Amino acid sequence: MPHNPLKRALPAAVWLTLVLATLTLCFTPAAGAQEKPYFVTYSHDLEEPGNLDVETKTALAQPGGSTRYGATALEFEYGVRAWWTSELYLDGQATAQDSTIFTGFRIENRVRPLMRDHIVNPVLYVEYENTSGADKTILEVVGHDSQSDLAEPNGESRREHQHEAELKLILSSNVRDWNISENFISEKNLGHDPWEFGYAIGAARPLRGAAASRSCTFCADKFIAGAEAYGGLGNTAALTLRDTSHYIAPLIGWQLPKGLRVSFSPGFGLTSTSLARVYRVGVAYEFNQIGNWFHPANGGAQ
Amino acid sequence: MIRSHRKILSLSSIALFATLAFAATVHSHWDHVPAKDRARSNPLTGQPQAVAAGALVYSDHCAECHKADARGDGHKRPSLRSDHVRSATDGDLEWFLRQGDLAHGMPSWSSLPIEQRWQLVAYLKSIQ
Numbered sequence: 001m002p003h004n005p006l007k008r009a010l011p012a013a014v015w016l017t018l019v020l021a022t023l024t025l026c027f028t029p030a031a032g033a034q035e036k037p038y039f040v041t042y043s044h045d046l047e048e049p050g051n052l053d054v055e056t057k058t059a060l061a062q063p064g065g066s067t068r069y070g071a072t073a074l075e076f077e078y079g080v081r082a083w084w085t086s087e088l089y090l091d092g093q094a095t096a097q098d099s100t101i102f103t104g105f106r107i108e109n110r111v112r113p114l115m116r117d118h119i120v121n122p123v124l125y126v127e128y129e130n131t132s133g134a135d136k137t138i139l140e141v142v143g144h145d146s147q148s149d150l151a152e153p154n155g156e157s158r159r160e161h162q163h164e165a166e167l168k169l170i171l172s173s174n175v176r177d178w179n180i181s182e183n184f185i186s187e188k189n190l191g192h193d194p195w196e197f198g199y200a201i202g203a204a205r206p207l208r209g210a211a212a213s214r215s216c217t218f219c220a221d222k223f224i225a226g227a228e229a230y231g232g233l234g235n236t237a238a239l240t241l242r243d244t245s246h247y248i249a250p251l252i253g254w255q256l257p258k259g260l261r262v263s264f265s266p267g268f269g270l271t272s273t274s275l276a277r278v279y280r281v282g283v284a285y286e287f288n289q290i291g292n293w294f295h296p297a298n299g300g301a302q
Numbered sequence: 303m304i305r306s307h308r309k310i311l312s313l314s315s316i317a318l319f320a321t322l323a324f325a326a327t328v329h330s331h332w333d334h335v336p337a338k339d340r341a342r343s344n345p346l347t348g349q350p351q352a353v354a355a356g357a358l359v360y361s362d363h364c365a366e367c368h369k370a371d372a373r374g375d376g377h378k379r380p381s382l383r384s385d386h387v388r389s390a391t392d393g394d395l396e397w398f399l400r401q402g403d404l405a406h407g408m409p410s411w412s413s414l415p416i417e418q419r420w421q422l423v424a425y426l427k428s429i430q
Binding site: 049116211215 | 358417
């Protein structure tokens with residue numbers, strides 16, 4: 001019987017995504033949000049204050065010379081203020097013919113310094129990352145990141161610990177129904193490595209601007225389509241595009257009833273150091289005003 | 303007699319000055335909306351479908367804070383059936399939805415397509 005590595009690699013990540021989606025659908029009240037289906041790029045949209053957005057972002061790929069893997073980032077995004085969003089990521093991955101492991105966590109904060117909407121809206125992003133070298137979620141590409149980094153056996157790569165600080169300048173515009181976002185990324189391993197740089201740009205828009213006058217699941221205004229491109233820009237020791245990875249990825253997002261969102265993106269590597277293809281699947285649910293759940297006036301905890 | 307008239311005149315002047323100064327500080331909620339935005343009218347006015355669609359947009363994005371009946375929570379989330387909203391032009395409301403009031407907890411809804419913001423304006427006007 002022929003061996004199928006995909007069957008062995010995918011279950012953990014995909015099952016985690018499905019279980020979370022099912023649980024959130026079954027046990028939570030309805031909610032809604034207008035989110036872009038970007039996986040790497042950030043726009044200036046922040047979480048609504050008091051809301052908790054839970055999302056799984058799964059990357060499925062096969063590095064050259066290695067086996068397939070599925071890596072999932074479980075994201076908890078909370079709107080602290082209308083101008084400040086805080087996030088926690090828990091990362092893990094499953095590699096075919098290898099193992100399934102937890103690979104670390106990230107804490108990030110995004111702040112809008114300007115209180116008005118402008119043609120270009122800046123957002124400042126600060127992240128602390130505590131992951132192992134086995135992390136394969138590819139939530140950003142910086143420096144000379146390469147597919148060979150993703151090909152190492154888990155037993156070896158997990159020994160490498162990455163305590164990293166990441167700063168991003170997010171610039172984002174809403175022009176007519178389009179969102180256009182540019183991210184400039186700098187990342188520093190707090191141990192020893194030089195600063196590494198990267199970029200992400202994205203554009204997306206709903207398939208139809210006007211909302212339907214009746215509830216519907218498949219109306220065009222429920223779908224957002226676009227594309228993003230991202231890659232590394234070298235580091236302070238070698239600020240060059242040589243041996244850097246770059247990707248372009250069409251995106252589609254679908255806003256389902258009851259606040260569930262699904263997004264999908266096939267990404268294509270543009271250089272020899274990039275993965276040939278990386279498929280991303282996102283499932284998200286927004287919990288409404290979770291602070292009120294514990295407020296006595298709403299029947300919450302006393 | 304003359305002294306009395308002067309006193310009355312002085313008091314009147316002070317009262318007038320105080321009234322003018324008070325009037326200068328009591329401004330409309332919408333005074334800071336740029337004139338060109340304020341003057342915009344809703345292209346969907348008079349379309350019942352726009353109100354129905356606006357009600358769904360409201361339900362998706364606004365009801366979680368302002369409540370399903372748009373009367374707010376009586377505290378930080380204000381009622382949208384208010385004199386403030388009644389006194390606003392269509393352009394005022396669309397501008398406010400686009401800008402939000404981040405410092406006071408109201409998100410910017412510039413990410414919503416312009417048609418949906420106008421649908422929302424149509425709905426908000428319909429419930430006054």
